[in-house]
Amino acid sequence: MxxxxxxxxxxxxxxxxxxxxxxxxxxxxxxxxxxxxxxxxxxxxxxxxxxxxxxxxxxxxxxxxxxxxxxxxxxxxxxxxxxxxxxxxxxxxxxxxxxxxxxxxxxxxxxxxxxxxxxxxxxxxxxxxxxxxxxxxxxxxxxxxxxxxxxxxxxxxxxxxxxxxxxxxxxxxxxxxxxxxxxxxxxxxxxxxxxxxxxxxxxxxxxxxxxxxxxxxxxxxEKKMQKRIEIKVADAAKFTNFFEDRNITYEVSDSRTINIYGKFNLTKLIGELAKTGIEVEEIHEKEETLENYFINLIEEEHHE
Amino acid sequence: MNRLLSASFSRLKNHKAFWLLTIFDIALAAFVLLGQYRQSIVYDYKVYVENIVMGYSMFIGIILSVFSSLFLGAEQSDGGIRNKISIGHKRNNIYLSNVITNSLVGIYFCALFMTIVASVGIPLFGPISIPLIKLFAMLGCLILLVITFSAIFTFFAMLITNKVVNAITSILFSFVLFALATSWINILNAPPMIRMATMSGQSDYDVIEMPNPKYPSEKQRKLYETLMDISPAGEAIQLANLSPRDLKVLPLYSTGITIVLSGLGLFIFKRKEFK
Incomplete structure (x- = not known):
């Protein structure tokens, strides 16, 4: 480069x-x-x-x-x-x-x-x-x-x-x-x-x-600002097979957070997640603008 | 350096101050010639062309202070210097090209005035009466003096960011220089004896001669003569009066001031931070 x-x-x-x-x-x-x-x-x-x-x-x-x-x-x-x-x-x-x-x-x-x-x-x-x-x-x-x-x-x-x-x-x-x-x-x-x-x-x-x-x-x-579902779990690494098997685009952003992208039936997804036996602690729908992204970035920087 | 000079001369062609001062120069030459001609008729005295020619030495400092503050002042205010640095010109070259431009403009103004005065004055009043070698030596001193004035006003223009402050500083400085030099020459020209009137009765006066308290001592004379030689304004007055004290010393002082001031200006300019 x-x-x-x-x-x-x-x-x-x-x-x-x-x-x-x-x-x-x-x-x-x-x-x-x-x-x-x-x-x-x-x-x-x-x-x-x-x-x-x-x-x-x-x-x-x-x-x-x-x-x-x-x-x-x-x-x-x-x-x-x-x-x-x-x-x-x-x-x-x-x-x-x-x-x-x-x-x-x-x-x-x-x-x-x-x-x-x-x-x-x-x-x-x-x-x-x-x-x-x-x-x-x-x-x-x-x-x-x-x-x-x-x-x-x-x-x-x-x-x-x-x-x-x-x-x-x-x-x-x-x-x-x-x-x-x-x-x-x-x-x-x-x-x-x-x-x-x-x-x-x-x-x-x-x-x-x-x-x-x-x-x-x-x-x-653009990927980060895409509409996404943010899922908080105890151990994100144990989830990856679940999403791969279902061809769902995902991103592990930290040890407890997975972001998933794309269109899918949320009710069905939650039901299937429940069957895995792995506990889902939080689930949020997120969509960011560039302004929000920037403001969040600065706030994270200040907290560090 | 060539590119910087080429750009400066290109800008000069379009610059109002340059053309206004050119017109001023021509008008000044015409005014002085006319004035001297009328005086020579009215008071029946001989006019010497070389007096008028070298008399321009009194004006060039002030003319250059005006020109420099307007022309080089715009370099700061319009972002010219910022542009030149950003596109890769060395700061030394930027500074020196401005000294050179200023000097050449000063020499141009001198040459313009003197050419008009000589072309009209010689047929009108007669030929130059002083030895030509002395005249050329004084003209050589004047050229070095113009370069010194250029170095002074470029110093102000390159280091003072505010155009108005630069203009006030340059013009005020030139007037102060001339005011000081005038006061020194008055001291040097003071007569050794003065006449005073004293009362000898109720209505009678006696005029007596006594030593002038303002007459400078030997040491003071030496000091003021040296100051007159070092000061660019002092040198200008000596040249204008066709009475330079020492034509070998004056160029050395001019060159010394030019080198020291330009060196200092370059040193500061290289470290100056621009917005």
Whole structure:
């Protein structure tokens, strides 16, 4: 498995406050990685550290396998594009001029591709309008165009849908999916809009108080959030044959808990369980939303 | 570095402050030439073109403080520096490219003013009357002085995140420098003797000459002369008056200040944390 970004126990302190603590994250190549966390969880701080704006106080990170302390990481940064909090745009310049600036900064020999970029983000008709007169959605889209100028294969978007109207959100979503599917760009996107992220992310990192509390793929998360029956027993291991014999999809989540998935006749199931002689202590029907999953995750973390 | 400079010049073409200051430069040249011409007619005195040319030394510090705070200030406020770091430019190169851009713009403003003044002034008032080698030596000092001013204002712009605070600091600093240098030169130009009127009767006055209490001692003179040489504003005043104390020492002080300040600025900038 190839990782575009990995961190190893990243620590970032501001005086006595730990903004990032023992943080480990793994962004797979080709993924849309949703970094989820409440306000103040440390998402933007992590992005600032990865982009070289701030140095970690402990731990390391690797971009394309190159450590942050290696001078060669500067070369790897040239494969990245980023929007950190707000897009870096010169307010007194037009969309085209901002892109020309970025082309010169990344050393592109000709201005070919600027028209295509403007079209990609639906800003090809802005003409002489200065960025200071753009709407928020237009600035966000131009920010993405600027970030794409050097043809990156890794794009970091920090809260890109904050402040966007519903149409803007849809346009941003479609753009992100297009970039990932058609241009094969790995995307790290931070947000606290869970519903929106759930529509695009292939992997999730749940963050709280400066640390990643859980990393999970979208497929695994979907299974966990599926409607399921949670059964509490004295010894879960003794149950597995029961479900296998009946072709019921199950998961042993701990020594006393089994989750079963799928559609079946619950009354019949309870009757057959009673015949096994193994005592069922509790039985619950569960269905989770991403919000519930996240909140439960944080609560479990606090109890630990 | 080339990419950073190319991007800076690209931005310069579109920057309002650059063009407004260019117009200001042209207007200033026209205003000074016209003013000197009228005075020469009214008061019947000879105007020396080299005085007007080198007189620009008094303006360049303030002009650069305005330009730098607006042009480089936007780098901070619009996220330009953040962008450059994220896409892999070294912090040293980012800092130095801004010093270079500032310096080249300062030299451009000087050249623009002086070209207009020389093109119009020489036919109007007559040729340069001082030895050309002295004039070129002073112009060389002025170029180094422009680079020193650039280093100072780049230092402020790169390290002060707030655009407004940067603008106030830069412009105020340039005025304070010039105010101090003016006070030092007034001290150095104080006459050794002054005349005082004393009453000798009910309505009679006697005018007597006495030593000027503000006349600097030998030590004080040495101190103020050294300060005038070290201070960029002091150097600017000397060049504007066509009376540099020592044309071999001034470039050394300018270069020294540029190196020390740029070194300090680079040291701090490399460790600065950006949002």
């Amino acid at each position: 190839k990782y575009v970004l990995e961190t190893d126990k990243i620590l970032k302190k501001y005086k006595d406050f730990k903004a990032l603590s023992n943080l480990n994250i793994h962004v797979e190549e080709g993924a849309i990685y949703g970094l989820i966390g409440r306000n103040g969880a440390g998402k933007t701080t992590l992005i600032r550290v990865i982009c070289g704006l701030q140095k970690p106080d402990g731990g390391t990170y690797r971009l394309y396998g190159i450590e942050d302390t290696d001078k060669a990481i500067i070369e790897e940064r040239r494969r990245m594009g980023a929007i950190i909090e707000t897009p870096s745009l010169y307010q007194d310049m037009t969309a085209r001029d901002n892109l020309i600036m970025q082309y010169k900064l990344v050393g592109l020999p000709s201005m070919d591709g600027i028209d295509e970029l403007l079209k990609l983000v639906d800003l090809e008709h802005t003409g002489k309008k200065k960025v200071k007169n753009f709407s928020l959605g237009m600035r966000q889209r131009l920010g993405i165009a600027v970030a794409l100028a050097n043809n990156p294969d890794f794009l970091i978007l920090d809260e890109p849908i904050n402040g966007l109207d519903p149409q803007g959100i849809v346009e941003m979503r479609e753009l992100i999916l297009k970039l990932n599917r058609e241009k094969k760009i790995t995307i790290l996107i931070s947000s606290h809009y869970l519903d929106e992220l759930s529509k695009i992310a292939t992997h999730y990192g749940f963050m709280d108080k400066g640390t990643i509390i859980k990393e999970i793929s979208a497929d695994e998360l």
